[in-house]
Amino acid sequence: MKNKLTAVAFIFLLVITASSFIKLPYYVMKPGDAHELAPIVKVTGGNKAEGTLMLTTIKMGEATPISYAIAHWLDYEEIVPIDNVRSPHETDQEYNIRQKYLMDNSQQQAIQVAFDAAGKPYKYIYEGVYVLSVFPGMPAEGIIQAGDRITVVDGKNIESSKQFTDYVQAKQPGDEITIQFVRDGEEKKKKIALKSFSNNRNKAGIGISLTDQKRLISTPEVQLKTESIGGPSAGLMFSLEIYNQLTEQDITKGRKIAGTGTIDSDGKVGRIGGIEQKVVAADRAGAEIFFAPNDEITPELKRNNPDIEPNYNEAVKMAKEIGTDMKIIPVKTFNDALDYLLAS
Known part of the structure; x- marks a missing residue:
């Protein structure tokens, strides 16, 4: 009997181990962290802030049978079809390289937006x-x-x-x-x-x-240390941190401020994925304010995904679900976020 139990236990362990290496056509998305931007963004001769500006992240990995099953039971975890994440024929390596490019490009656009707002010179x-x-x-x-x-x-x-x-x-x-x-x-x-x-x-x-x-060259120089972060969703928060270091007035006013959203060269804030998980990450980090893209849902997007809502609506729903006191602020542009921080 003892030998039979040992054999069953061994087989069970073998199945569990094997399942952890089998990849399913899904990704599992869960709350990540809220990273303080001051240690990540360095403007030469930049000013220090009393408060904190933070970017928010999600943790995402290819689903295995085990992680897929667990995601169904845990709060704030989401299962996403692989086609919603990777382009057709895109390999893991190509996906990671694309995410790195998007992050690099997001950084440069954030610098441009902040330097335009602060009246500082740059060139490409x-x-x-x-x-x-x-x-x-x-x-x-x-x-x-x-x-x-x-x-x-x-x-x-x-x-x-x-x-x-x-x-x-x-x-x-x-x-x-x-x-x-x-x-x-x-x-x-x-x-x-x-x-x-x-x-x-x-x-x-x-x-x-x-x-x-x-490649953007600015005066003063800006350095961003983002080796472990990919994608373009930190663009808005990068631009706010760079602007705050460039100018004498501290827009944080001692507050803990988080948010998300892409940024283009004109300062427009764009939609991102995983907004609910980022709200959770920001709340866990003690953020008082969270900026969420108030993106426009086009008829085409609505046709392809009838349940889709602006990021801001999704963020508000999650904030209510977790019972946070964090203020969710809708933004369409960099100036929307900047004006809110200056006025509040």
């Missing part, structure tokens, strides 16, 4: 075409990788991703191009034969998704 330097992903079965596969930066094609310096796309698409399937690119600081040069796309036989390409990579 174009660095080339940034590769976000490589399509399976296309010529770039095995030659180009996500994260590479293409700088030259057929001896011509690239000045925009549109220029690169127009140049390549003017050629025919089977034509060769020579590209120069940078990977991990090392310059490389390769020839690639173009191929027609399966959904458009008359259109030739190498099979990459791309965007522009620019």
